Amino acid sequence: MGIYDTLNAQQKKAVLQTDGPVLILAGAGSGKTRVLTHRVAYLIDECNVNPWNIMAITFTNKAAGEMRERVDKIVGFGAESIWVSTFHSSCVRILRRYADRLGYGNNFTIYDTDDSKSLMKDICKKYQLETTTLKLRGIMGSISKCKDNLVTTNEYALNTQNDFNKVRISKAYTEYQNALKKNNAMDFDDLIFNTVELFKKNPDVLEYYQDRFRYIMVDEYQDTNNAQFEFIRLLADKYRNLCVVGDDDQSIYRFRGANIRNILDFEKVYPDATVIKLEQNYRSTQQILDAANAVIGNNYGRKEKALWTEEKDGEKVHLRQFDTAYDEAEFIASDIGKLKRSGKLSYSDTAVLYRTNAQSRLIEERFVHEGIPYDIVGGTNFYSRREIKDLLAYLKTIDNGRDDIAVKRIINVPKRGIGATTLEYVQNYADERQISFFDALCEADQIMAVSRSASKLKDFVTMIRAFRTKQKSYSLEELLKDVIDITGYMDFLKTLDDDDDSGDNDRAANVDELISKIAAYEESDEVEEPTLSGFLEEVALVADIDRIGEDNEKVLLMTLHSAKGLEFEHVYLAGMEENVFPSYMTLQTEDSDPEGIEEERRLAYVGITRAKRNLTLTAAKRRMVRGETWFNQLSRFVKEIPGEYLDREKPEFDKPAFLFDDGDSIDEYEGVEDTYGTSGRYSDEDDSYRSSGRYGNGDSYGKSGGYSGIGVKSSYQNKNFGSDNGASQLSNSYKIKAKPAPKKPRAVPQSKPYIATAAKTHVKGSLAGISKGMPMKTAKPEYETGDRVSHIKYGIGTVTSLEEGPRDYKVTVNFDDCGQKIMYAAFAKLKKM
DNA sequence: AAAGCAAGCTTTTTT
DNA sequence: AGCTTGCTTT
Secondary structure, three states: OHHHHHOOHHHHHHHHOOOOOEEEEEOOOOOHHHHHHHHHHHHHHOOOOOHHHEEEEEOOHHHHHHHHHHHHHHHOOOHHHOEEEEHHHHHHHHHHHHHHHHOOOOOOEEEOHHHHHHHHHHHHHHHOOOOOOOOHHHHHHHHHHHHHOOOOHHHHHHOOOOOHHHHHHHHHHHHHHHHHHHOOEEEHHHHHHHHHHHHHHOHHHHHHHHHHOOEEEEOOHHHOEHHHHHHHHHHHOOOOOEEEEEOHHHOOOHHHOEOOHHHHOHHHHOOOOEEEEEOEOOOOOHHHHHHHHHHHOOOOOOOOOOOEOOOOOOOOEEEEEEEEHHHHHHHHHHHHHHHHHOOOOOHHHEEEEEOOHHHHHHHHHHHHHHOOOEEEOOOOOHHHOHHHHHHHHHHHHHHOOOOHHHHHHHOOOOOOOOOHHHHHHHHHHHHHHOOOHHHHHHOHHHOHHHOOOHHHHHHHHHHHHHHHHHHOOOOHHHHHHHHHHHHOHHHHHHHHOOOOHHHHHHHHHHHHHHHHHHHHHHHOOOOOOOOHHHHHHHHHOOOHHHHOOOOOOOEEEEEOOOOOOOOEEEEEEOOOEOEOOOEHHHHHOOOOOOHHHHHHHHHHHHHHOOEEEEEEEEEEEEEEEOOEEEEEOEOHHHHOOOHHHEEEOOOOOOOOOOOOOOOOOOOOOOOOOOOOOOOOOEOOOOOOOOOOOOOOOHHHHOOOOOEEEEEOOOOOOOOOOOOOOHHHHOOOOOEEEEEOOOOOOOOOOOOHHHHHHHHHHOOOOOOOOOOOOOOOOOOOOOOOOOOEEEEOOOEEEEEEEEEEOOOOEEEEEEEOOOEEEEEEHHHHOOEEO
């Protein structure tokens, strides 16, 4: 049977067990994607299952894409009719057909986290729901939890037991859902929740999909939440051919509602389940696996398993500890550079992983310095960047006036002299009449209270209507460029970050990328009828990880979370320090939530097992976090790795981090009694601190204005500190934190010049170089810098610069009447005088 | 009534 | 460091 012979015994068992519930516990790197794809092939080729009856759910679009590709290769025929998609996109697909059964329009829009937040903000304001203890974040969190657990607004309302906060949350939940419905919108959680609701209330719909998906496979099952579980359970209920694949040791999304019990209790829900463990690892060396096993072994309540490999040759795991995060970043960059030069490393097979997005900046700077090409995953998702959201909000407004959030976002962007008060009146008018915000704007004349601003509102409406008219004859790309041009959006961006121009460049480049993206969408073969709504939908569900291409010769920088499911020859885990990883937040809540630390450990496990051959752990003794200097001890996860698996350059690494070595650039360090018998402060002669932050006046830190760095134990109180100093609350002797003194920040040696260059080649978070098939370019305009030109709206001016963009020329004109404007040449339709 | 500026507060992770 | 909020200015 050919292709199945390459599988090991356990893998083969997993492939051949096609019927009934199956739980595959697949350790990291144990070839689970291979198993899944072979299983699909087996179902089709050997069991005569119609591809149409197979559904495979993955976590990210990228994973879905990869699975689809591999299935296509191995199946050959009919592969395209298999549903391979994420939970969210599956649900969208179903809801697009049946949302009307729930009282939504089938063309509902999808709100991202930002959109939901602004909607909720309005609601909280309207009903005065926020208190000192109950903030927006908490309300949103509670509601999200409700949806994850399939608790409806009514059910929640019945269970408030007159608890003060619960009553408020209940009100917020109810109003929020009402508002969503009115806006014909759903948030991420709703997509799953509503699909389950749809299935429960409409047996005919459920049965249709049950009959359709006779064989269901779910990847990354350990990260499903209760609603997702219910979605799957309902679908699989008729034929019970449900195969879930996961690894409880890699469950890292609890904060998002993932319920590790879904995988741990699978056998309780399906007592007849076949359980198969895949423990042979085909990815990493024994040394790396030993380290991973040693770390994860400290967790309780896991399904016992031990990864092993036949790959015995390998280096030890490298450990390097540095004085500062700068040194750490410098090492990573230079080490990668060195290995690359000696031919031992390829950029595309190398990743730097860290706990928080904020850690990327320093590393990024050093990469630029060393000339190492890189790409950053995550941070602010391309589609959550301000400039992109603004432009998309214009497109949404043009597409569908019912989306109040989009309209409000852009009504005064760029500034049109329409302020908060005016908007409030308009909103009240809309509320009274139960009409949309945009419809209210159309009747601005009727709203007495805004009579003074009525003309501005009318101008806005007229502009949007003009776009709608143009939409009929324009391509999407033309429409977007026209929006940018008419609104003077590039101009507005210029005013945004005037302190330094690098951010500005990024933003402009991101706008270029959006144009490329919309053009690529229009020209894509996969879309038969490109529409504005289609584009907006496609864009709504992309995760940042989805855009990584394989072929790029670039080092990837990303969080540990983003790295799940990926593998690299060389992996650097940066910031292996207490309070960084495990995170400060987790350690703070350790008593009330002991499971937090277990999840962090799983995250460490995920990180370590990303490496195939070469793993380097790095840590810094001190680093700047949100304007404070933190002194952290080496991460407990490093200490959990037995010394014999480690190659460490500094044998004294595990002494308390704040005992500085002789070479350290600290002039004075006084010991004070505490857990470690020390703590101290620095003299202010020391200039090695690149502190910044707003500590404009040193009074609260003591007269000396000196540096107060302390090692703290729970009972330690330092009177020189403001009472809000987090240090006094620290309960674990690992934690050492200090505040910087007012000090002239030492010029950071890298900085601007090459950051600016970097923006051109590696646009952070943009799609630079990723969208394929950039089509033909607009011809060079007839005019040049210095020429006098005329514009239909702005009149006559002088061209001050003509810059070549990826798809079009960007022309800057200094108009005699309205000053400088930046626009796209193809759209400005400038006439040379 | 809107825009501009300074102070204050914060997030760890994301479909 | 970045974003929101509140206050002052126009």
